[in-house]
Amino acid sequence: MTLVESTEHDGVPLGDHAAGDVRRRFLRDKAAVVGLAFIALLLVLAVFGPWLAPEGLEERNIGQYRDGPSAEHWFGTDDVGRDVFSQVIHGARVSMKVGLLATAIELLIGVSLGAIAGYFGGWLDSLLMRVTDVGLSIPYLVLAVSIAAIYGRNENSVILVLGLTGWLGIIRIVRSSFLALKEREFAEAARSLGFSHARIIFRHLLPNALQPVIVYGTISIGAVVLSEAALSFLNVGAVRPTASWGLMISEAGSGSLANAPHMLFFPGLAITLTVLAFVFVGDGLRDALDPKLRGRE
Amino acid sequence: MISYTIRRLLLILPTAFAALSLLFGLFFLLPGDPATLIVGGANRNVPEEVIERAKVRYGLDESVPEQFVNYWKRTLRWDLGESFQNDRSVNEILGERAPNSIRLSFWAILIEIAVGLSVGIISAIRRYSVVDRVTTVITAVASAIPVFVLGFVLQYALAVYPNKHDWPEWAKLRVQGRGPDTWTLFFIPTGETWRYLVLPAITLASVSTALAARMMRGSMLEVSGSDFMRTAKAKGLSERSIVLRHGLRNAMLPVITLIGLDFATTIGTAVLTETVFNWNGIGSTIARAVGERDAPVMLALTLVVVIAYAVINLIVDLSYAFFDPRVRLDSGGHG
Amino acid sequence: MTSDVLLSVRGLRTCFRLGDGGDVTAVDGVSFDVRRGEVYAIVGESGSGKSVTAMSIMGLLPTSARVDGEGVLWKGEDLLQARADRMRRLRGKEIAMIFQDPLTALNPVHTVGRQIGEMLRIHENASRKHAKARAIELLDLVGIPNASERADMHPHEFSGGMRQRAMIAMAIACRPDLLIADEPTTALDVTVQAQVFDVLMRIKDEINSAMILITHDLGVVAGTADRVMVMYAGRAVEVGTTDDIYYRSRHPYTLGLLASLPRLDDQGNEQLTPIRGNPPSLVHTPSGCAFHPRCDFAELDGPCVRDRTELLTVGPGHQSACHLSERLEGVTVASMRGGER
Numbered sequence: 001m002t003l004v005e006s007t008e009h010d011g012v013p014l015g016d017h018a019a020g021d022v023r024r025r026f027l028r029d030k031a032a033v034v035g036l037a038f039i040a041l042l043l044v045l046a047v048f049g050p051w052l053a054p055e056g057l058e059e060r061n062i063g064q065y066r067d068g069p070s071a072e073h074w075f076g077t078d079d080v081g082r083d084v085f086s087q088v089i090h091g092a093r094v095s096m097k098v099g100l101l102a103t104a105i106e107l108l109i110g111v112s113l114g115a116i117a118g119y120f121g122g123w124l125d126s127l128l129m130r131v132t133d134v135g136l137s138i139p140y141l142v143l144a145v146s147i148a149a150i151y152g153r154n155e156n157s158v159i160l161v162l163g164l165t166g167w168l169g170i171i172r173i174v175r176s177s178f179l180a181l182k183e184r185e186f187a188e189a190a191r192s193l194g195f196s197h198a199r200i201i202f203r204h205l206l207p208n209a210l211q212p213v214i215v216y217g218t219i220s221i222g223a224v225v226l227s228e229a230a231l232s233f234l235n236v237g238a239v240r241p242t243a244s245w246g247l248m249i250s251e252a253g254s255g256s257l258a259n260a261p262h263m264l265f266f267p268g269l270a271i272t273l274t275v276l277a278f279v280f281v282g283d284g285l286r287d288a289l290d291p292k293l294r295g296r297e
Numbered sequence: 298m299i300s301y302t303i304r305r306l307l308l309i310l311p312t313a314f315a316a317l318s319l320l321f322g323l324f325f326l327l328p329g330d331p332a333t334l335i336v337g338g339a340n341r342n343v344p345e346e347v348i349e350r351a352k353v354r355y356g357l358d359e360s361v362p363e364q365f366v367n368y369w370k371r372t373l374r375w376d377l378g379e380s381f382q383n384d385r386s387v388n389e390i391l392g393e394r395a396p397n398s399i400r401l402s403f404w405a406i407l408i409e410i411a412v413g414l415s416v417g418i419i420s421a422i423r424r425y426s427v428v429d430r431v432t433t434v435i436t437a438v439a440s441a442i443p444v445f446v447l448g449f450v451l452q453y454a455l456a457v458y459p460n461k462h463d464w465p466e467w468a469k470l471r472v473q474g475r476g477p478d479t480w481t482l483f484f485i486p487t488g489e490t491w492r493y494l495v496l497p498a499i500t501l502a503s504v505s506t507a508l509a510a511r512m513m514r515g516s517m518l519e520v521s522g523s524d525f526m527r528t529a530k531a532k533g534l535s536e537r538s539i540v541l542r543h544g545l546r547n548a549m550l551p552v553i554t555l556i557g558l559d560f561a562t563t564i565g566t567a568v569l570t571e572t573v574f575n576w577n578g579i580g581s582t583i584a585r586a587v588g589e590r591d592a593p594v595m596l597a598l599t600l601v602v603v604i605a606y607a608v609i610n611l612i613v614d615l616s617y618a619f620f621d622p623r624v625r626l627d628s629g630g631h632g
Numbered sequence: 633m634t635s636d637v638l639l640s641v642r643g644l645r646t647c648f649r650l651g652d653g654g655d656v657t658a659v660d661g662v663s664f665d666v667r668r669g670e671v672y673a674i675v676g677e678s679g680s681g682k683s684v685t686a687m688s689i690m691g692l693l694p695t696s697a698r699v700d701g702e703g704v705l706w707k708g709e710d711l712l713q714a715r716a717d718r719m720r721r722l723r724g725k726e727i728a729m730i731f732q733d734p735l736t737a738l739n740p741v742h743t744v745g746r747q748i749g750e751m752l753r754i755h756e757n758a759s760r761k762h763a764k765a766r767a768i769e770l771l772d773l774v775g776i777p778n779a780s781e782r783a784d785m786h787p788h789e790f791s792g793g794m795r796q797r798a799m800i801a802m803a804i805a806c807r808p809d810l811l812i813a814d815e816p817t818t819a820l821d822v823t824v825q826a827q828v829f830d831v832l833m834r835i836k837d838e839i840n841s842a843m844i845l846i847t848h849d850l851g852v853v854a855g856t857a858d859r860v861m862v863m864y865a866g867r868a869v870e871v872g873t874t875d876d877i878y879y880r881s882r883h884p885y886t887l888g889l890l891a892s893l894p895r896l897d898d899q900g901n902e903q904l905t906p907i908r909g910n911p912p913s914l915v916h917t918p919s920g921c922a923f924h925p926r927c928d929f930a931e932l933d934g935p936c937v938r939d940r941t942e943l944l945t946v947g948p949g950h951q952s953a954c955h956l957s958e959r960l961e962g963v964t965v966a967s968m969r970g971g972e973r
Contacts, residue, residue, distance in 0.1 A: 268446035275441035524736035533724035
């Protein structure tokens with residue numbers, strides 16, 4: 001005998017939240033599955049890139065400059081003779097490293113501050129919101145360019161910049177979750193039992209607030225990859241010999257449009273597909289975790 | 298409403314102060330002595346006294362706190378100083394660059410509103426149809442493709458290629474700079490200027506339009522499940538009336554906020570588009586100023602952007618109250 | 633079919649397609665008639681299908697729903713075969729619905745006056761001015777003070793009871809022949825429920841319309857309904873006049889419902905007598921009689937588990953879908969309380 005809730009108005013029973021159901025719903029989303037597969041590919045390339053790529057990071061083919069795609073160089077060569085296909089593979093490592101680390105930093109900061117702001121409220125909350133406002137009102141690129149200039153042009157400073165500015169986006173979401181959650185019965189029950197604040201925040205409230213964080217974080221990885229490319233394009237990101245997709249596009253420049261578009265196209269495609277993959281997976285997670293939101297996509 | 302507005306306007310001051318002070322601090326943390334860089338000493342050896350003179354000239358010999366105070370004293374008088382790089386008055390630079398950014402953002406936002414909203418509405422009404430699926434793919438790609446890549450692609454497809462292959466004159470677009478830069482009513486391009494405006498505007502609009510379309514679709518779908526939509530149907534309203542008169546008014550609310558914020562942010566951050574198309578706006582000017590340690594330009598333009606952002610935010614919040622009668626403005630305003 | 637029968641529902645069946653391919657039958661073969669001017673109550677708990685029945689008649693269900701039946705005859709016309717624009721003209725003008733929660737059922741961004749006036753504008757082609765004037769009259773009629781100012785306010789500025797009155801005003805704006813009130817007072821504060829209900833009844837009499845009253849509250853039905861249909865798991869289990877249902881009930885579920893009501897003459901320290909068990913899953917309905925798992929009278933080796941129930945006549949105008957309905961003659965509610973049988 002099953003007990004299934006049903007609402008009077010549409011007569012359709014609501015689903016439940018068991019982990020198996022989440023996985024099942026996720027797998028039904030074709031776009032999400034494809035995205036996940038692509039991400040898996042990226043991770044493989046990121047870890048095993050140096051061994052998988054036909055040519056090394058700094059290897060050049062003398063005399064073969066700006067050649068179009070051929071049997072030997074599937075994506076062609078760039079203006080100093082590097083094999084673009086290999087460069088794109090090497091770039092996967094950069095993108096994944098920056099994407100994952102910067103997102104980890106921004107989530108760590110954003111979730112902690114958001115939880116504190118939402119849970120404790122009062123002057124702490126006001127202060128944090130003011131700081132967030134200030135941070136948001138400064139054009140993000142100014143901050144990024146400035147910080148990159150201080151710490152020099154390398155991957156780590158990019159990770160730092162993106163992590164330190166990225167939390168501004170997540171803090172409000174976490175804060176609203178906590179504001180709502182702390183009023184609910186189980187939070188009050190926990191308080192009345194004398195649990196410490198830390199315990200309540202971490203063991204009881206946080207797991208419930210995580211859902212939007214997971215979705216945001218996933219999509220954020222893609223957004224970070226995009227930002228890293230932008231910073232590299234503006235010449236404040238990593239420098240050679242690091243192979244950043246954005247840097248490749250910057251090197252290509254508008255001059256390459258007419259006679260060497262492959263230099264632009266393949267790194268650009270790589271970035272686009274990466275961002276798409278994370279967006280699809282993020283959307284798939286959102287729909288899988290909360291099927292009631294379905295239909296509002 | 299008035300008191301709320303005044304309170305918000307007053308709030309801008311400490312926000313601007315905090316933001317600028319942060320940047321001021323950052324500036325002095327930047328590696329490279331400004332004076333040396335100014336006199337071109339980055340790549341060659343410059344005599345000491347030249348550097349010294351530069352320091353005195355630009356007030357860089359004073360202590361940082363002193364410079365800070367002096368800076369704010371001057372800024373409050375709206376004396377924004379001269380560029381470290383070429384001695385031009387910052388006001389002049391601002392006057393030159395700001396209109397470019399405003400115009401570009403204006404047209405980008407128009408595109409966002411016209412295209413984004415209608416696409417969103419149509420794909421919501423025709424949910425799961427071919428139109429919907431196609432637009433879902435296009436919007437996903439548009440928000441994933443890096444702006445600068447899109448810029449280059451559009452440049453090639455709509456300007457370089459037609460030029461090379463002799464397309465009719467009216468179809469050729471331009472990709473560098475602003476052309477004759479002639480405008481009427483501040484926003485309307487005249488003469489050949491429009492050719493230079495089209496591609497940058499579309500490029501700048503791309504990401505926001507995609508997001509606006511997605512949000513509009515999502516909002517419409519969410520609203521369509523609301524009880525009052527069912528009531529409207531129970532009253533005997535036509536499908537069209539239900540969607541437009543009842544659904545749209547409600548669905549628009551979050552999208553309005555999005556569009557307002559987009560306008561606020563694109564003015565200051567259109568760096569990528571400006572770089573690709575050589576459209577000298579505030580964003581690229583700031584980026585260059587940071588690179589050249591040109592403090593007056595960087596600080597002044599950023600200050601303008603910060604203030605503009607705060608003011609536009611306020612306008613957005615006020616108009617939200619106009620559109621949604623449930624909103625009470627005196628309750629803080631932080632969501 | 634006699635000439636004063638307005639609505640004749642025959643074998644109505646409504647199914648919903650579920651996301652994972654299954655089917656839920658929310659209404660499973662329901663038939664009833666509503667006569668001009670009468671109050672017909674449909675009683676049942678959540679999930680019994682009472683609201684879905686109403687929505688099926690009005691055609692307000694989402695496209696994932698399939699509505700079938702022998703016919704839904706409105707003044708002789710089969711609404712199941714009606715075209716979309718015919719349904720549109722019917723809604724609000726001939727049949728109007730009052731929803732449960734006025735806060736969500738009214739559009740938050742339009743003024744109340746405009747929403748009421750809209751009825752007149754679309755059905756009677758009224759001008760904006762005229763529609764507004766009528767809206768104010770209607771607000772006055774339902775007992776809202778300062779009607780002309782109130783008409784310019786938005787729903788969230790009204791109290792719950794006033795909002796529901798406004799909804800009533802909106803529903804009767806075009807003097808429909810049938811009002812469907814879906815739990816009209818359930819969402820309201822207990823202190824205003826009676827007031828709003830009175831307004832509803834008064835208005836109904838004034839415009840001389842029939843009413844289908846959907847509720848889970850048998851107490852409300854007692855003083856107002858002419859005839860009652862009790863629903864369970866999407867089917868009608870008992871149909872009759874109010875007296876039949878209250879005093880001569882012949883279905884265990886109805887008896888259970890009546891027994892579970894607290895009474896004024898209770899001592900105050902007696903236990904309530906609920907119906908044991910839980911409402912059934914609509915996806916996996918019990919075999920035979922849907923109520924048998926919870927029924928104190930059921931014979932588990934007999935028709936109760938095997939055979940599908942049908943409405944059988946147990947008295948003039950009184951029907952029960954219980955296989956053992958004869959045994960229940962004479963069973964009183966009092967005997968069911970306190971566990972005696």
